[in-house]
Structures are given as C-alpha cells and as structure tokens.
Amino acid sequence: MSDPAHFNLPARALHWTMAAMVLAMLFIGVAMVTSVAHYHALVALHRPLGIGILVLAVLRLINRWRSPPPDLPPDLPGWQRKAAHASHILLYGLMLTLPLVGWAMLSAAGYPIGLAGSVVLPPILPRDPGLYAWLRPLHTVLAYTLFGIILAHLGAALMHGLIRRDGVLGSMALRLTASQSR
Amino acid sequence: MSLLNDLTGAGPGLGPRAVLLRLGAIGALVAGTAGTFAYAGGWLSPGDLTQARIVDRFEQVNGPHPGFRRNHAKGLCLAGRFESSGGGVRLSEAALFAAGQVTPVTGRIALAGGQPYAADAAATVRSLALRFHLPDGEEWRTGNNDIPVFPVRTPEAFYAQLLAAKPDPATAKPDPEALKAFFAAHPESAKAAALIKARTITSGFADDTFRSLNAFRFVAADGTETLVRWAFVPEQAATAESPAQAARTDKNFLFEDFAAAIRRGPVRWHLVVTLGSPGDASADATLPWPSERASVDVGRVVVTATEAEANGNCRDVNFDPLVLPDGIVGSDDPLLSARSAAYSQSFTRRVGEPKAPSAVHDTPVSGAGL
Numbered sequence: 001m002s003d004p005a006h007f008n009l010p011a012r013a014l015h016w017t018m019a020a021m022v023l024a025m026l027f028i029g030v031a032m033v034t035s036v037a038h039y040h041a042l043v044a045l046h047r048p049l050g051i052g053i054l055v056l057a058v059l060r061l062i063n064r065w066r067s068p069p070p071d072l073p074p075d076l077p078g079w080q081r082k083a084a085h086a087s088h089i090l091l092y093g094l095m096l097t098l099p100l101v102g103w104a105m106l107s108a109a110g111y112p113i114g115l116a117g118s119v120v121l122p123p124i125l126p127r128d129p130g131l132y133a134w135l136r137p138l139h140t141v142l143a144y145t146l147f148g149i150i151l152a153h154l155g156a157a158l159m160h161g162l163i164r165r166d167g168v169l170g171s172m173a174l175r176l177t178a179s180q181s182r
Numbered sequence: 183m184s185l186l187n188d189l190t191g192a193g194p195g196l197g198p199r200a201v202l203l204r205l206g207a208i209g210a211l212v213a214g215t216a217g218t219f220a221y222a223g224g225w226l227s228p229g230d231l232t233q234a235r236i237v238d239r240f241e242q243v244n245g246p247h248p249g250f251r252r253n254h255a256k257g258l259c260l261a262g263r264f265e266s267s268g269g270g271v272r273l274s275e276a277a278l279f280a281a282g283q284v285t286p287v288t289g290r291i292a293l294a295g296g297q298p299y300a301a302d303a304a305a306t307v308r309s310l311a312l313r314f315h316l317p318d319g320e321e322w323r324t325g326n327n328d329i330p331v332f333p334v335r336t337p338e339a340f341y342a343q344l345l346a347a348k349p350d351p352a353t354a355k356p357d358p359e360a361l362k363a364f365f366a367a368h369p370e371s372a373k374a375a376a377l378i379k380a381r382t383i384t385s386g387f388a389d390d391t392f393r394s395l396n397a398f399r400f401v402a403a404d405g406t407e408t409l410v411r412w413a414f415v416p417e418q419a420a421t422a423e424s425p426a427q428a429a430r431t432d433k434n435f436l437f438e439d440f441a442a443a444i445r446r447g448p449v450r451w452h453l454v455v456t457l458g459s460p461g462d463a464s465a466d467a468t469l470p471w472p473s474e475r476a477s478v479d480v481g482r483v484v485v486t487a488t489e490a491e492a493n494g495n496c497r498d499v500n501f502d503p504l505v506l507p508d509g510i511v512g513s514d515d516p517l518l519s520a521r522s523a524a525y526s527q528s529f530t531r532r533v534g535e536p537k538a539p540s541a542v543h544d545t546p547v548s549g550a551g552l
C-alpha cells in the first residue's frame with residue numbers, strides 16, 4: 001500500500017501537528033520573554049509543549065527512517081535539491097536540539113523543570129550557572145534560526161504548490177485517504 | 183516559456199500575470215508570518231512594560247553592580263530544615279506538609295535594595311527567601327519581606343515608584359516632589375506606606391516576621407482551594423533595636439548578629455498560614471487582611487547554618503515566587519507573574535557577569551551577645 005509520491009500518513013500527521021506546535025512555541029517564546037502579566041502562564045505552557053516536540057521529533061525520525069520520503073521531482077534544479085536537503089536536516093536538527101537546550105539550560109540554572117502537576121523532569125546537566133549563561137542565549141539564537149528556516153520552508157513549499165505545481169506540496173497534504181489514492 | 187517562468191520553474195500553463203500574482207501572495211504570507219512574530223515579540227509596541235525594562239530601571243536607579251541581584255543585593259546564605267506539624271495537610275497536598283515530614287531547606291536573608299555594599303540600617307526592609315527541597319525533584323521557592331503590606335499594587339506602579347524614590351545624587355534623598363506626585367497617582371501606595379512606616383522594627387533578622395505579602399492558593403488533595411497569605415513568625419520573642427545596637431558603626435551588624443546567633447544554636451520560625459475569606463484582597467498586596475482571620479501553624483523552619491555567598495550556593499539561585507510544588511498555586515495578584523519575569527531577567531543577567539565578593543563574609547563573632 002506504500003505510495004512513493006506521498007509521505008505516509010504518520011509522517012503527514014506528525015508534520016502538521018508539529019508545524020502547529022513549533023510555530024506556537026516560537027510565538028509563545030518571544031511573547032513570554034517580554035510579557036510581564038503573562039510570563040508565568042506562558043512559560044508553564046512552553047516547557048511541556050517543548051518537551052512534547054522533542055518526543056514527536058524522535059518518533060518522526062524513526063518513522064522517516066522506516067518509511068523514506070518520496071523523491072523530489074527529477075527536473076528540480078540541483079541547487080534547490082541541495083537547499084531542500086540542507087534545510088530539512090537543519091529543521092530536524094533544531095527540532096531536537098532546541099528542546100534539549102531548553103531542558104539543559106534549566107538544568108544548569110538549577111530550576112525544577114515542572115511539566116504538569118507534580119511531574120518534574122530530572123536535570124540533564126549538573127547545576128552550573130556559567131553553563132546556563134551560555135545556553136540561555138544559545139536557545140534564543142537557535143530559536144530565531146529555526147524561525148528563519150521555517151519561513152524559507154514555507155516560501156519554498158508554496159512555490160512548489162502554486163508556481164511549480166509539481167506535486168511536492170501535495171505529497172504532504174493531510175488528506176486522510178492520500179496514501180490509498182491513485 | 184518566458185524568462186519569469188524559467189526563473190521560477192512555473193509551467194507553461196501559468197501566464198506572467200498569474201506567476202506575479204502568486205509570487206506576491208507567497209511573499210505576503212511569508213512577510214505576514216514574520217510580522218506576526220515581530221508583533222508577538224513586542225517589537226511593534228516599544229512602549230510596553232517588559233521584564234527587561236523593569237530590570238533596566240533597577241540598574242538605572244542603583245548604578246551597575248555586575249554579578250549581584252538587581253534587588254535585595256546584599257545577603258547571606260542559610261541552610262536548615264522544615265519540620266511539618268501536620269496542620270497544613272487539610273489545606274494543601276504539597277508533600278512537605280505531611281505530618282512529621284522533615285524537608286531540607288536552603289535560603290537567603292537579605293536587605294531590600296539594589297546596593298550590594300550598602301551599610302546595614304535598622305529601617306531597611308529585610309527579607310527571608312527559602313527553598314524547600316521536596317522529594318521527587320519538586321521545590322517550593324518563596325521570598326518574604328518583613329513589612330505588613332507591599333508598597334505597590336501593580337508592576338506598573340512598581341516601575342514608577344522605583345524612579346520616584348531614586349535618591350537625588352545631591353541630597354542622597356528622593357525628590358520630595360516626585361514622591362508626592364507618585365503617591366497622588368497611587369493613593370493605595372500612600373496608605374500602604376503609612377502602614378509600613380508604622381511597623382515595629384525588631385533587633386535583627388532572628389526575631390523578625392517575614393510575610394508573603396502576595397496571596398496564593400493552597401490546594402488540598404480533594405481539590406478544595408483556600409486563598410492564603412503566610413508569615414514566618416520567629417520562635418524567639420521580638421525585641422526592639424537597642425540604643426547600643428543603633429550606635430554601632432559595623433556595616434554588616436544585622437548579618438553578623440544573625441551568623442552569631444546561628445553559631446549559638448538554631449533559629450526557628452513558624453510557618454503561619456492565614457486563611458482568606460471571600461472578599462479578602464487576592465490581587466492587591468497593598469491591602470492588609472482583617473486581623474481576625476483564622477490562621478494555621480503548619481510547621482517550623484529550623485535554620486542551623488549560614489554561609490557567605492559564593493559559587494553555587496544561594497547566590498546563584500533565583501527565588502522565583504512561582505516555583506511551587508503541587509498543592510500551592512499563585513493567585514491572580516499581578517505582582518506574582520511580574521516577579522517571576524523580573525527575577526528571571528535579573529538572574530539571567532547576573533549569572534553571566536563577573537563576580538565580586540559579597541559584602542557579608544562569614545566573619546568571626548563580633549558584637550555578639552548584645
């Protein structure tokens with residue numbers, strides 16, 4: 001039943017769930033660090049949502065490894081092919097490292113990393129304020145980089161869908177029946 | 183095929199007009215996403231009060247003191263334990279309130295203000311910050327002051343008051359006109375200032391009462407929520423500052439007296455939780471609660487050691503008042519989220535800065551036995 005022209009259903013479901021989550025996280029992140037009134041509520045949401053992204057990113061990589069994505073159109077210029085490949089590696093890399101850096105920096109700062117109720121994550125680094133001072137700006141730089149790549153990814157996907165009309169955008173469309181179609 | 187089609191990879195089915203329109207739509211969507219991001223990040227509203235602006239104002243008023251807390255800059259670390267009486271069980275499911283439970287505690291006594299080398303003075307607001315280390319990684323962090331109410335109701339008023347109370351370099355006193363204007367605009371602060379001024383000032387940290395000032399909610403195992411404020415009430419009877427003490431020139435006499443007291447034996451505070459009634463202010467820390475409110479003694483904090491601020495101890499901790507265990511939640515008091523935000527900003531700045539030694543060393547007993 002595998003369809004070489006489409007991502008499999010788990011891949012498509014994960015893609016759109018994570019797209020919404022990652023965008024939400026980026027907006028929550030930049031909003032919370034300037035907000036006074038909503039800072040606490042937003043950070044309390046940011047932590048579990050970010051860890052959720054980490055878990056889903058791992059699942060997604062496993063799925064991608066077991067069910068490789070469809071090929072890009074053969075007529076796509078080589079530089080675009082390379083750019084697509086590089087940006088996808090970066091996207092995966094950042095979806096994994098950004099939450100890990102978030103978790104690590106809170107560990108280094110010595111905060112309890114509460115997710116919900118009495119659920120607290122164990123630290124993944126020893127307490128070291130100097131390390132926190134280094135990881136905290138790294139979290140910002142990586143988040144902004146991720147946002148930039150997402151913008152490029154969005155633009156490229158729309159170029160495929162609206163201008164090239166080569167089926168690349170459709171290969172990620174969330175039609176539940178897509179993997180059975182054709 | 184046109185050059186435009188060649189460049190964009192559009193098929194022959196799309197005319198140049200259609201290609202341009204679609205490119206425009208794509209550009210608008212990408213730019214719109216970036217613009218919304220900028221809006222969310224506050225770049226389009228530069229006038230809003232942010233955590234960075236609050237901390238900038240501390241720096242503006244106190245001058246730069248890299249490595250130190252932007253407020254409550256002068257302090258001393260402490261350690262001990264919390265012995266639960268069991269009285270809190272019906273109010274909160276937090277593990278530390280279970281009867282007989284003993285919870286390790288670390289903390290910090292400090293003087294309010296952003297000057298790390300200011301001389302101790304009896305009238306300076308004193309604070310007790312505590313960190314309860316619960317099992318399973320949970321923590322309760324709390325910062326408490328020795329005043330009956332807080333001087334401001336909102337973060338905006340806090341920000342305005344910082345500037346209004348800034349000492350004039352010529353007179354070393356705040357500009358009376360600026361203070362007058364602030365109190366005229368904030369009558370609740372004028373009332374609170376009168377209550378704060380009328381408080382009894384005790385001889386030191388050990389016989390002082392430290393209050394949460396902000397309201398919180400205790401959540402019991404059955405889900406019942408109780409609006410509370412709490413106080414750390416000294417076991418030792420409070421005595422007023424003696425004339426001999428007032429005459430001392432030692433710049434750290436309050437901290438040294440406390441360290442000396444600890445060397446003689448543990449210092450204890452009872453954690454007394456006051457239960458709010460419907461109608462009591464939950465979102466206004468300038469208002470006292472009626473004195474007849476019921477209260478519960480939920481246990482005592484026993485402080486057994488002090489230590490000068492140094493790498494890795496209380497110096498490098500953020501006593502964020504919203505680091506709470508399951509069983510305690512914040513109220514709708516706007517100061518709470520503002521504190522969490524400003525403390526985080528202060529913490530992030532100071533831990534990345536070079537460090538100078540604290541004014542308070544673990545000095546040998548001096549002036550003890552007053």
Ligand code: HEM
Nearest residue numbers: 025026029030033047050051053098099102103140143526
């Ligand atoms: C894909 C996942 C994540 C994204 C996209 C993300 C994004 C962001 C962004 C954009 C900021 C604001 C940076 C700034 O402007 O300085 C931020 C801050 C922050 N993030 Fe994340 N983050 C993620 C995961 C996490 C995780 C898993 C944690 C913790 C468990 C975390 C904890 C924090 C904290 C504590 C702050 C700063 C709060 C402060 O400085 O007061 N983040 N994040």
Ligand code: HEM
Nearest residue numbers: 251253254290309311325326327340501520524525528529
């Ligand atoms: C919006 C209002 C407030 C602002 C902006 C503010 C700001 C600050 C800042 C920036 C710090 C230094 C934090 C750090 O670097 O770790 C601090 C410390 C502290 N504040 Fe506040 N504060 C506010 C309200 C209060 C209230 C209502 C209390 C009530 C008890 C309080 C008690 C304390 C204590 C005890 C400390 C010292 C904690 C320690 O020893 O580390 N503050 N405050």
